[in-house]
Amino acid sequence: MSKVNDYDLMVIGGGPGGYSAAIRSSQLGLKTALIEKAELGGVCLNWGCIPTKALLHCAELVNDIRSASKYGIDVTLNSIDIALMVGHSRNTASRLSSGVAYLIKKNGIDVIEGSAALKEPCVVTVSGATGERDYRSPHIVVATGATLRNLPDLDPQSPRVWSARDAMTPDANPGSLVVIGAGAIGVEFASFYADVGASVTLVEAADRILPTEDPEISARMQKALKSRGITCHTSTFFDSFTDGADQGVVQVRSGDTVSDIACDRVLVAVGVSANTDGLGLDSLGVALDRGFIQTDAHGATNVAGLYAIGDVAGAPWLAHKAVHEGVVCIEHLAGVDAKPAGERLIPGCIYARPQVASIGLTEPAAREAGRNFSVGRFDLQANGKALASGHGDGMVKVILDDDTGEILGAHMIGYGVSEQIQGYAIAMGAELTNKEFEEVVFPHPTQSEAMHEAVLDAEGIALNQ
Amino acid sequence: MATLSAVVMPKWGMEMTEGELAEWHVAVGDQLAANADVVDVETAKIVNTVTASAAGTVVRLCASVGDVVPVGGLLAVVADGAADEAEIDAFVGGLGGSGAAPAPEEAPANAAPAPATASDTTTAPAPAAAPAPTTSKLSEGPDDSDVPASPVARRIAAKSGINLHNVTASGRHGRVSLDDLRQAAAGANLDLQLPAAREFDGHSADDSEVNATPVARRLAAKLGVNLNDCRNTGRHGRVSKADVEAAAAKRGTAAPAAAPASAPATTPSSRVDDVSQQTLAGARKTIARVVAKAKQEVPHFRVNIDVNVDEAMALRRMLNARRSDVKVSLNDILIRACASALENHPRLNARFDGETLEQHSQAHIASAVAAENGVLMPVLRDAGSLGLAATSTAMRDLATRAKTGRLAMDEMDGATFSISNLGMFGIDSFDAIINQPAVAILAVGAAEQRPIVRDGELTSGLIMKLSLSSDHRVVDGADAAQFLAELKALLETPAMMLG
Numbered sequence: 035m036s037k038v039n040d041y042d043l044m045v046i047g048g049g050p051g052g053y054s055a056a057i058r059s060s061q062l063g064l065k066t067a068l069i070e071k072a073e074l075g076g077v078c079l080n081w082g083c084i085p086t087k088a089l090l091h092c093a094e095l096v097n098d099i100r101s102a103s104k105y106g107i108d109v110t111l112n113s114i115d116i117a118l119m120v121g122h123s124r125n126t127a128s129r130l131s132s133g134v135a136y137l138i139k140k141n142g143i144d145v146i147e148g149s150a151a152l153k154e155p156c157v158v159t160v161s162g163a164t165g166e167r168d169y170r171s172p173h174i175v176v177a178t179g180a181t182l183r184n185l186p187d188l189d190p191q192s193p194r195v196w197s198a199r200d201a202m203t204p205d206a207n208p209g210s211l212v213v214i215g216a217g218a219i220g221v222e223f224a225s226f227y228a229d230v231g232a233s234v235t236l237v238e239a240a241d242r243i244l245p246t247e248d249p250e251i252s253a254r255m256q257k258a259l260k261s262r263g264i265t266c267h268t269s270t271f272f273d274s275f276t277d278g279a280d281q282g283v284v285q286v287r288s289g290d291t292v293s294d295i296a297c298d299r300v301l302v303a304v305g306v307s308a309n310t311d312g313l314g315l316d317s318l319g320v321a322l323d324r325g326f327i328q329t330d331a332h333g334a335t336n337v338a339g340l341y342a343i344g345d346v347a348g349a350p351w352l353a354h355k356a357v358h359e360g361v362v363c364i365e366h367l368a369g370v371d372a373k374p375a376g377e378r379l380i381p382g383c384i385y386a387r388p389q390v391a392s393i394g395l396t397e398p399a400a401r402e403a404g405r406n407f408s409v410g411r412f413d414l415q416a417n418g419k420a421l422a423s424g425h426g427d428g429m430v431k432v433i434l435d436d437d438t439g440e441i442l443g444a445h446m447i448g449y450g451v452s453e454q455i456q457g458y459a460i461a462m463g464a465e466l467t468n469k470e471f472e473e474v475v476f477p478h479p480t481q482s483e484a485m486h487e488a489v490l491d492a493e494g495i496a497l498n499q
Numbered sequence: 500m501a502t503l504s505a506v507v508m509p510k511w512g513m514e515m516t517e518g519e520l521a522e523w524h525v526a527v528g529d530q531l532a533a534n535a536d537v538v539d540v541e542t543a544k545i546v547n548t549v550t551a552s553a554a555g556t557v558v559r560l561c562a563s564v565g566d567v568v569p570v571g572g573l574l575a576v577v578a579d580g581a582a583d584e585a586e587i588d589a590f591v592g593g594l595g596g597s598g599a600a601p602a603p604e605e606a607p608a609n610a611a612p613a614p615a616t617a618s619d620t621t622t623a624p625a626p627a628a629a630p631a632p633t634t635s636k637l638s639e640g641p642d643d644s645d646v647p648a649s650p651v652a653r654r655i656a657a658k659s660g661i662n663l664h665n666v667t668a669s670g671r672h673g674r675v676s677l678d679d680l681r682q683a684a685a686g687a688n689l690d691l692q693l694p695a696a697r698e699f700d701g702h703s704a705d706d707s708e709v710n711a712t713p714v715a716r717r718l719a720a721k722l723g724v725n726l727n728d729c730r731n732t733g734r735h736g737r738v739s740k741a742d743v744e745a746a747a748a749k750r751g752t753a754a755p756a757a758a759p760a761s762a763p764a765t766t767p768s769s770r771v772d773d774v775s776q777q778t779l780a781g782a783r784k785t786i787a788r789v790v791a792k793a794k795q796e797v798p799h800f801r802v803n804i805d806v807n808v809d810e811a812m813a814l815r816r817m818l819n820a821r822r823s824d825v826k827v828s829l830n831d832i833l834i835r836a837c838a839s840a841l842e843n844h845p846r847l848n849a850r851f852d853g854e855t856l857e858q859h860s861q862a863h864i865a866s867a868v869a870a871e872n873g874v875l876m877p878v879l880r881d882a883g884s885l886g887l888a889a890t891s892t893a894m895r896d897l898a899t900r901a902k903t904g905r906l907a908m909d910e911m912d913g914a915t916f917s918i919s920n921l922g923m924f925g926i927d928s929f930d931a932i933i934n935q936p937a938v939a940i941l942a943v944g945a946a947e948q949r950p951i952v953r954d955g956e957l958t959s960g961l962i963m964k965l966s967l968s969s970d971h972r973v974v975d976g977a978d979a980a981q982f983l984a985e986l987k988a989l990l991e992t993p994a995m996m997l998g
């Protein structure tokens with residue numbers, strides 16, 4: 035017997051991927067509902083991108099104040115109240131979360147509060163405060179996100195063992211912190227806690243920190259962190275953690291060498307696993323790939339009317355990737371011509387001090403792909419604006435295809451580079467060659483001039499180095 | 500001899516009967532890839548761009564900016580090779596002489612003939628050896644690169660030695676259009692340097708004017724790929740890097756020595772991405788008009804039948820249990836069964852406009868989809884060619900795109916049969932109004948457990964009531980009865996659909 039659909043489209047999960055998908059769906063004329071069991075805005079707004087950036091802004095200020103005397107400004111940093119920093123971070127998160135609620139309402143989307151599970155294709159059961167209810171919809175989009183993994187040896191109940199959430203809401207400054215995993219999240223927390231006065235050790239299993247970045251960027255970052263007093267152990271594996279009354283001890287192993295690192299807190303940031311528990315994916319036979327939902331280029335899974343986008347659908351685990359996947363998925367099923375998200379270049383940024391921003395191929399990846407390429411570099415030591423503002427530590431590196439002039443990759447480290455990488459993103463997305471890029475006039479003096487010079491350098495014609 | 504093809508005024512949505520030319524994107528002599536933008540057209544509701552259905556050279560423009568051309572009216576002629584004027588005249592004449600092409604199937608029968616614009620707006624090709632642009636008072640003035648102008652107007656102005664400052668702009672967004680140039684040139688007694696019709700010579704053709712991304716252009720040069728041979732899937736019809744790579748890959752697999760055929764690539768279907776832009780308010784208005792007209796004009800008669808759908812439901816359960824990639828509904832099975840039954844009952848698979856009866860060999864089945872402001876009737880083309888799984892997937896897609904207003908022309912129109920199912924609302928049975936010009940519509944009620952007598956025993960079964968409304972002018976009672984009987988048989992023994 036046919037039954038009436040409750041909605042044309044339902045989204046499970048109100049993170050950046052899910053809420054953007056719901057808005058696009060409603061814009062296109064579909065009757066849409068968004069199911070969320072916790073806060074609108076997901077990890078990104080509430081427990082990820084935004085609150086960490088709020089904390090890192092505080093750290094930036096701390097550092098500016100500490101270095102002000104270099105410029106003849108006589109200020110003393112009397113004290114740091116972490117609780118107030120956390121207050122700023124939480125306020126920002128809740129303000130944005132209510133902003134999402136407003137957007138959802140403005141777009142005529144129903145929010146259903148509760149935990150969703152798929153009952154059968156096109157039927158979802160939501161358990162909320164008021165009980166359980168089935169909803170029917172020909173299209174169901176799973177956008178349930180991912181969770182930072184814990185390590186089996188670490189007891190999450192121990193007050194010394196921090197999750198990312200704990201690290202975002204500390205009540206006091208930990209005297210010493212060990213961060214396991216030197217990816218974006220690990221490095222950002224390391225950077226924050228070092229700036230507010232903790233002694234920080236980074237432990238990374240790969241042979242360099244930020245292992246997915248270009249090796250030159252990793253090396254520059256490691257040097258910068260070291261100069262700030264952060265200890266980086268690479269090719270080093272976490273063995274065990276022993277809780278103690280005064281301190282805990284993290285045991286690590288590098289080759290045959292085992293060593294102990296005493297600390298007040300240990301934070302794990304070694305990767306994420308998909309939030310698929312209890313969703314009922316098994317009984318529907320949804321295909322997974324290492325725990326993440328497998329989809330085609332437009333987010334469709336192997337099950338009729340079921341789609342997956344964002345963190346739950348695999349790497350890269352970035353909010354802007356989630357948003358694009360969400361929009362593409364909706365546009366495709368609604369009949370709008372949309373370039374698959376997978377074919378769009380996704381920049382990645384790390385908001386530590388210094389910042390890292392990158393897009394496209396790293397140098398080793400370009401080599402592996404058999405490309406004929408040149409590398410251009412420009413050091414911020416030769417950039418007037420960077421020096422004038424005391425941010426001369428950094429560089430820009432570009433990988434240029436010799437055959438077509440295509441910019442294959444761009445890698446930046448330095449102050450504020452997260453705000454600049456979109457210049458390369460636009461050029462690469464529009465398939466500009468180095469020629470068109472060189473013809474773009476960059477304003478002087480700006481740090482972005484280094485982006486221009488790096489492209490010139492790939493041809494050996496940089497003007498300022 | 501060249502093959503000529505017509506670019507005609509498309510029909511964007513149910514209510515469109517005519518459109519006004521807003522701006523040409525091409526001039527005579529321009530080479531077009533398939534899907535290239537030809538001309539912007541404004542209707543009461545939208546501004547949209549008409550694209551070329553086939554690649555080739557523009558050999559004639561048959562209307563001017565500002566002309567109002569009926570749906571199906573001729574806008575331009577495209578040739579895939581050298582075409583002389585006589586040939587083109589004959590082609591245009593063959594289409595109706597006045598510049599009106601025969602209305603496409605979807606165009607309403609009452610479309611007015613196009614105004615006789617062909618002869619007076621046709622752009623004559625320039626003489627073979629074009630005289631150097633003569634300087635005139637139109638050529639004076641400061642740098643005109645900042646004067647807003649359409650790309651075509653700018654190119655031709657440059658060739659003709661006209662400074663755009665001297666031309667009154669009346670195009671869209673205050674741009675100088677090709678027509679403005681003509682006006683100015685006529686006023687100054689100056690001949691415009693319009694490009695002569697060129698031969699379309701495929702692979703060796705100059706591709707410098709093909710719209711491509713910079714990377715695509717460089718890559719094409721490196722790989723020796725002509726941009727004319729690439730698809731243009733990039734934004735705004737630009738050839739992208741992927742298009743060049745695809746063309747190179749295709750060439751790589753072709754026999755290396757043999758010169759590939761020079762026929763321009765045509766897209767498999769000429770109905771490309773015709774986007775419906777109708778607003779729901781407008782749709783509601785149309786529904787009102789259409790339904791009233793059908794009810795008044797068409798002598799409806801109805802036949803009803805009860806169908807036991809236990810077997811069909813079992814089939815549905817079995818399929819859905821075995822396959823997660825489809826979710827078949829009873830409605831999908833019904834559509835499939837109708838497609839099978841219609842094959843044997845062509846009298847019900849037909850369209851009738853009061854004069855001409857069209858019987859179809861393929862069943863194009865429209866299904867009523869409830870949307871916020873009215874009913875939409877998306878059409879499943881050639882439903883008989885689809886299996887149950889494909890029917891189910893296609894119906895989900897059609898219903899969704901009907902709601903987002905993204906149906907292609909032939910998905911909005913051209914139904915040869917219709918189904919309206921209100922079973923999900925618990926409706927037992929009802930009568931539906933024929934979706935003209937199709938000649939019959941099936942009204943489907945809810946399947947419910949009811950007492951039935953089987954082999955003299957009273958038992959129960961899942962019964963669905965079907966009611967078929969037919970147009971008595973062309974369908975007789977026996978036709979309708981036989982069709983319903985076959986439909987019942989198929990639904991009660993679904994395995995018969997495999998036969």
Ligand SMILES: Cc1cc2nc3c(=O)[nH]c(=O)nc-3n(C[C@H](O)[C@H](O)[C@H](O)COP(=O)(O)OP(=O)(O)OC[C@H]3O[C@@H](n4cnc5c(N)ncnc54)[C@H](O)[C@@H]3O)c2cc1C
Pocket residue numbers: 046047048049050051052053069070071072073074075076077078079081082083084086148149150151177178179180182198219309312313343344345346351352353354355356383
């Ligand atoms: C510390 C940290 C810092 C980060 N910094 C950045 C950064 O700077 N830039 C960046 O791009 N990315 C960053 N990320 C990653 C970013 O947060 C994620 O990529 C992004 O949130 C993914 O969005 P999403 O919509 O896929 O899922 P999420 O944001 O995870 O949202 C999923 C939502 O689904 C809900 N949900 C889950 N299961 C159910 C269910 N069964 N029923 C109902 N609701 C459910 C959850 O409550 C949640 O609200 C960071 C992550 C962390 C942890």
